[in-house]
Amino acid sequence: MTTTKTKGSSEVNGRLWGARARDWAEVQEGQFAAAFHAVLDRAKVGAGTDHLDAGCGAGMAAALSASLGATVSGLDASEALLAIARERTPVGDFRQGDLEELPFDDDSFDVVTGFNSFQFAADAAQALREAGRVSRPGGRIVIMTWGEPAGMEAAGHVAALKPLMAPPPPGAGGPFALSEEASLRAFAEAGGLTPLEVIDVESPWHYPDLATALRGIASSGVAVRAAEHSGEDALTAAMTEFLVPFQKPNGSITFGARARYLVATV
Numbered sequence: 092m093t094t095t096k097t098k099g100s101s102e103v104n105g106r107l108w109g110a111r112a113r114d115w116a117e118v119q120e121g122q123f124a125a126a127f128h129a130v131l132d133r134a135k136v137g138a139g140t141d142h143l144d145a146g147c148g149a150g151m152a153a154a155l156s157a158s159l160g161a162t163v164s165g166l167d168a169s170e171a172l173l174a175i176a177r178e179r180t181p182v183g184d185f186r187q188g189d190l191e192e193l194p195f196d197d198d199s200f201d202v203v204t205g206f207n208s209f210q211f212a213a214d215a216a217q218a219l220r221e222a223g224r225v226s227r228p229g230g231r232i233v234i235m236t237w238g239e240p241a242g243m244e245a246a247g248h249v250a251a252l253k254p255l256m257a258p259p260p261p262g263a264g265g266p267f268a269l270s271e272e273a274s275l276r277a278f279a280e281a282g283g284l285t286p287l288e289v290i291d292v293e294s295p296w297h298y299p300d301l302a303t304a305l306r307g308i309a310s311s312g313v314a315v316r317a318a319e320h321s322g323e324d325a326l327t328a329a330m331t332e333f334l335v336p337f338q339k340p341n342g343s344i345t346f347g348a349r350a351r352y353l354v355a356t357v
Contacts, residue, residue: 100213101168101189107312108148109169116149116175118298118307125294126235126350127152127206133290133354134202134231136161143200145190145222146208150176153183164200166193190218195225204233210269210278211312219282223357231354232284236269238291238349244337245296245348248308251333255317255325266313275353284355291351298344304334 108115131152136142138160144153147165149172157163157180164184167173176185188194190205190212203222212218222232240246249266259265269275272289279286298304308314308330318326337346 100191100211101187104211104312105168105170105187107315108167109171110312110315111306111310112149112169112171112175114306114310115172116151118303119310120149120151122296122307122348123206123235123294123350124151124155126292126352127155129290129292130204130206130233130235130352131156131159134204134233136202140202141200141227142202142204143193143195143222143225145193145203145205145218146211147176147185148172148206150179150183150185152204152206153185154179157183161202164195166190166195191221193221193225197224198227199225201227201230202233203230204235206235207237209234209282210236215278216282219279219284223283226357229356231356232279233352233354234269234275234279235350235352236275237267238351239270240267243349244346247346248330248333251329252313252317252326255321255329256313257320270351272351275351279353279355284357287354287356289351289353291349294348294350296344296346296348300342301331301334301338301344304344305330308334 136156136159140161142156142161142163144165147153147167150165153163153165165176166186166188170187173185173187186194191214203226209215209218226232269278276286334344337344
């Protein structure tokens, strides 16, 4: 495997998102599995497809793609997450680096996906230009983000995290900055892409018990940042307050979540 290390958004994101890599892989990554399946189906991923997952995390989407017969590659900021991706799909080509400087040749992929990743790049427009560069003519680039927060139960956990974070820089977009269709389309166009369709996918989050839910929610890079700023006890208390109302008599926890994805071409 080739390991490419560059300086940029990967330095910070790799530390945050890799801090609790096993918890992310075992609990939280799969909460959006319905969206992964929907995107791969929409993009007609299968035998003969060359697929790059940009910001691949622990490689769940890549593993699903490989199970459909695709040849998969992935890039992520975190070596800890990439180690798990390689375990899941040993034949995949997983590399560490920056979304703004993809270590792949021009015209290499039929499908490039970014599952909640492009918006974390320090220069998102450049990351999308890179996705376009490595896409073949007629290929598809998929940008996934949160669905619109209104009426979405999972949005409550984002609201609960906000007081635990340092104030964002002036003008910084929040977690739902791309949830409006017009904003998502403009985001794609700023990176030189031609947006096509925008599709919503319901993907409820489910945990067998409170302890597992806390492990999962605390494993995101955003939650790690909150814990660093306000302390682990404050994070646990805030997330417990959010989760308990969704707990069923058997102890399990389920609440609604929604992803929105845009399909684009170069």
